[in-house]
Amino acid sequence: MASHIILPPEDADENHHQEEDGEEEEEREELGHDVGERAPPEHPPKAALPFSATCVRISRDSYPNLRALRNASSVSLADAAYVKISEGDFGYVLDDVPHLTDYVPDIPTYPNPLQDHPAYSTVKQYFVNEDDTVPQKVVVQKNSRRGVHFRRAGPRQRIYFGPDEVKACIVTCGGLCPGLNTVIRELVCGLSHMYNVNSIFGIQNGYKGFYSSNYLPLTPKSVNDIHKRGGTVLGTSRGGHDTKKIVDNIQDRGINQVYIIGGDGTQKGAYEIFKEIRKRGLKVSVAGVPKTIDNDIAIIDKSFGFDTAVEEAQRAIDSAHVEACSAENGIGLVKLMGRYSGFIAMYATLASRDVDCCLIPESPFYMDGEGGLLQYIERRLKENKHMVIVVAEGAGQDLIAKSIAKSDQQDASGNKLLLDIGLWLTHKIKDYFKSKKMEMTIKYIDPTYMIRAIPSNASDNVYCTLLAHSAIHGAMAGYSFTVGMVNGRHTFIPFYRVTSTRNKVKVTDRMWARLLSSTNQPSFLSQKDIDEASEADRHANRPPLPMGASHRVASSFEQSASTSSNGEI
Ligand SMILES: Nc1ncnc2c1ncn2[C@@H]1O[C@H](COP(=O)(O)OP(=O)(O)O)[C@@H](O)[C@H]1O
Numbered sequence: 001m002a003s004h005i006i007l008p009p010e011d012a013d014e015n016h017h018q019e020e021d022g023e024e025e026e027e028r029e030e031l032g033h034d035v036g037e038r039a040p041p042e043h044p045p046k047a048a049l050p051f052s053a054t055c056v057r058i059s060r061d062s063y064p065n066l067r068a069l070r071n072a073s074s075v076s077l078a079d080a081a082y083v084k085i086s087e088g089d090f091g092y093v094l095d096d097v098p099h100l101t102d103y104v105p106d107i108p109t110y111p112n113p114l115q116d117h118p119a120y121s122t123v124k125q126y127f128v129n130e131d132d133t134v135p136q137k138v139v140v141q142k143n144s145r146r147g148v149h150f151r152r153a154g155p156r157q158r159i160y161f162g163p164d165e166v167k168a169c170i171v172t173c174g175g176l177c178p179g180l181n182t183v184i185r186e187l188v189c190g191l192s193h194m195y196n197v198n199s200i201f202g203i204q205n206g207y208k209g210f211y212s213s214n215y216l217p218l219t220p221k222s223v224n225d226i227h228k229r230g231g232t233v234l235g236t237s238r239g240g241h242d243t244k245k246i247v248d249n250i251q252d253r254g255i256n257q258v259y260i261i262g263g264d265g266t267q268k269g270a271y272e273i274f275k276e277i278r279k280r281g282l283k284v285s286v287a288g289v290p291k292t293i294d295n296d297i298a299i300i301d302k303s304f305g306f307d308t309a310v311e312e313a314q315r316a317i318d319s320a321h322v323e324a325c326s327a328e329n330g331i332g333l334v335k336l337m338g339r340y341s342g343f344i345a346m347y348a349t350l351a352s353r354d355v356d357c358c359l360i361p362e363s364p365f366y367m368d369g370e371g372g373l374l375q376y377i378e379r380r381l382k383e384n385k386h387m388v389i390v391v392a393e394g395a396g397q398d399l400i401a402k403s404i405a406k407s408d409q410q411d412a413s414g415n416k417l418l419l420d421i422g423l424w425l426t427h428k429i430k431d432y433f434k435s436k437k438m439e440m441t442i443k444y445i446d447p448t449y450m451i452r453a454i455p456s457n458a459s460d461n462v463y464c465t466l467l468a469h470s471a472i473h474g475a476m477a478g479y480s481f482t483v484g485m486v487n488g489r490h491t492f493i494p495f496y497r498v499t500s501t502r503n504k505v506k507v508t509d510r511m512w513a514r515l516l517s518s519t520n521q522p523s524f525l526s527q528k529d530i531d532e533a534s535e536a537d538r539h540a541n542r543p544p545l546p547m548g549a550s551h552r553v554a555s556s557f558e559q560s561a562s563t564s565s566n567g568e569i
C-alpha cells in the first residue's frame with residue numbers, strides 16, 4: 001500500500017489540521033484506489049491528492065520530531081513543510097510536487113480542451129495517466145529498490161483552470177542563454193493554441209519587473225518571430241527579488257499562472273514566490289523553466305541552450321587552433337563560460353578533438369613543477385609545435401587569488417564575481433617561456449558573451465518547445481514545479497530538489513576520463529585529491545532527506561543519488 005507524507009507549513013492555516021478526524025480517514029481509503037481508472041470528481045474533496053496514495057499528514061504535534069529529523073539532513077524546517085513524499089512497493093518513492101488542492105479547498109475542474117482540438121484529438125492516449133512517474137535512476141540491478149521517481153509531465157484529462165479564468169505571466173531572470181525567446185514564444189503560443197488562453201503578460205527585466213514596470217501584453221502574433229533572435233525580448237536582470245512585493249503584485253493584478261524562466265538563483269526565487277502564494281492561499285500555479293548555459297542545474301538531463309553553446313564554442317576553438325598552428329610554438333587559449341561547472345568546456349573539448357588541455361573548476365590544477373601545467377605546455381610545444389587550451393571561467397580561481405589581492409565582490413544576485421583566468425594564464429605562460437628563453441606566441445580568445453547571445457539551434461528550439469508545453473500542462477493541471485527532462489522524459493520536479501544542489505562535472509566519472517584520454521593532459525590530481533573528490537561528489541549529490549520519511553525512503557534517496565541522471569554513459 002502506498003503511503004504519502006505531506007508536512008504542513010509552519011504557518012499552516014486551520015485547513016491543514018482537519019485531516020486527523022474520522023472523515024479524513026475515509027477520504028484516505030478512497031484515495032487508495034487507482035484514480036487512473038476513473039475520472040477524478042468534479043469537485044475534489046478538500047486537500048485531495050491527485051494520485052493514488054494513502055495520505056499520512058504529519059501534524060504540528062510532530063514538530064519536535066521534525067526538528068530532530070531536520071538536524072539529520074540539509075533541509076530547513078521551513079522547506080521540510082513543502083516536501084511531498086509518497087511510498088509504494090519495492091522501495092518505490094515519489095518525490096512529488098505541490099498541487100493547488102493541497103491548500104485551496106473545493107476547486108472545480110474542467111475537461112481539457114485538447115480533447116476537442118483538431119490537431120491533438122487524433123493522438124491515441126494523448127493524456128498522461130495521473131499515476132505516471134519517471135525514475136531518477138534507470139540503471140538498476142535485479143534486486144534494486146525501485147527508488148526515487150518524479151511525476152511525469154504532460155497534459156491531464158482534467159484541468160484546474162477554465163481558459164477564460166487564466167491570467168498568465170512570463171518572466172526571464174539571470175544571465176542570457178540561447179533559447180530564452182523560444183521558450184517565451186512557445187509559452188504564449190501553447191497557452192493560446194492549446195488552452196485558448198488569451199490573457200498573457202510579459203514581466204520586464206527580471207524579478208524587479210513584477211513591481212517596477214508595466215506588464216507587457218503578449219499574443220501569438222507579437223511573439224511570432226522572436227525565436228530567431230538571441231537574448232530575451234522581455235529583458236532580464238540579477239537581484240531585485242522581493243518576495244512580498246512580487247506576490248502583492250501577482251495578487252493585485254489577478255495573475256494565476258506564473259512562468260519563471262531562469263537558472264538556479266531564479267528557481268530559488270520561484271520557490272520563495274510559491275511559498276508566499278501558498279501561505280496566502282492563492283489559487284496560483286508557479287511553473288519554473290530551468291535556464292542556464294552552464295548546465296549546472298541538478299536532476300535534469302541538460303538545460304536548454306547548452307547544445308547551442310557547445311556548438312558555438314567550436315568556432316572559437318577552431319580559430320584558436322588556426323592561430324596556434326600558424327605560429328612557431330603557437331598557443332591558442334579559449335575561455336568558455338562555467339562559473340562552478342565545466343560542462344561547456346568539457347563537451348566543447350570532447351567535440352573538437354583539437355584541444356590539448358581543458359581546465360575546469362571541478363578539477364584543481366597547479367602551474368609549477370613536476371606534473372604542473374607549465375611543464376605540460378612546454379612538453380606539448382616541443383612535441384607538436386602548437387597547442388590549444390580551453391579553460392572554463394571558474395577554473396583556477398584559487399590560484400589567481402593567491403597571486404592577486406583577493407576580491408570578494410558579488411553581483412546583484414549574490415554570485416561571486418570571477419577574476420579573468422584567461423588573462424592570468426596568458427601572463428603566466430608568457431612569463432614562463434620568457435624565463436626559459438623559448439620563442440612562443442599566445443592568442444587569448446574570450447567568446448563568452450558572443451556564445452551566450454546567439455539564438456538557439458534547431459535541436460534546442462525543439463527542446464525549448466517541449467519544455468514550454470510541459471510547463472503549461474503542469475500549470476493548467478494545478479501543479480507548482482520546475483519542469484525538466486529526466487532520463488529523456490519530461491517531469492515535474494519539486495523546487496527544493498533543483499535548488500538544493502548544483503550539477504557538476506564528476507572528475508571521478510568516465511566522461512572526464514574520456515576527456516583526459518582525448519587530450520592526453522595530466523589529471524593534476526593525486527590519489528588523495530581523487531578520494532576527496534569522490535567523497536565530495538557523494539555529499540554534493542545526496543539529495544536532502546525528506547523529513548519524516550522512513551528509513552526505506554531515505555535509503556531510496558541515497559541510492560538514487562549514487563547515479564547521476566546527467567553525464568555518465
Ligand atoms: N536564494 C534566492 N532567493 C530568492 N531569489 C533569488 C535567490 N537567489 C537568486 N535569486 C534571484 O534570482 C534571479 C536570478 O538569479 P541569478 O543568480 O542572477 O541567475 P540564475 O537564475 O541564472 O542563476 C535574481 O533576480 C536574484 O535576485
Ligand SMILES: O=P(O)(O)OC[C@H]1O[C@](O)(COP(=O)(O)O)[C@@H](O)[C@@H]1O
Nearest residue numbers: 174175263292293294337338339411
Ligand atoms: O556577466 P553576467 O551577466 O553576470 O554573466 C556572467 C555569468 O553568466 C553565466 O553565463 C550564467 O550564469 P547564470 O546561469 O547563473 O545566469 C555564467 O557562466 C557567467 O559567469
Ligand SMILES: [Mg+2]
Nearest residue numbers: 174263264265
Ligand atoms: Mg546561476
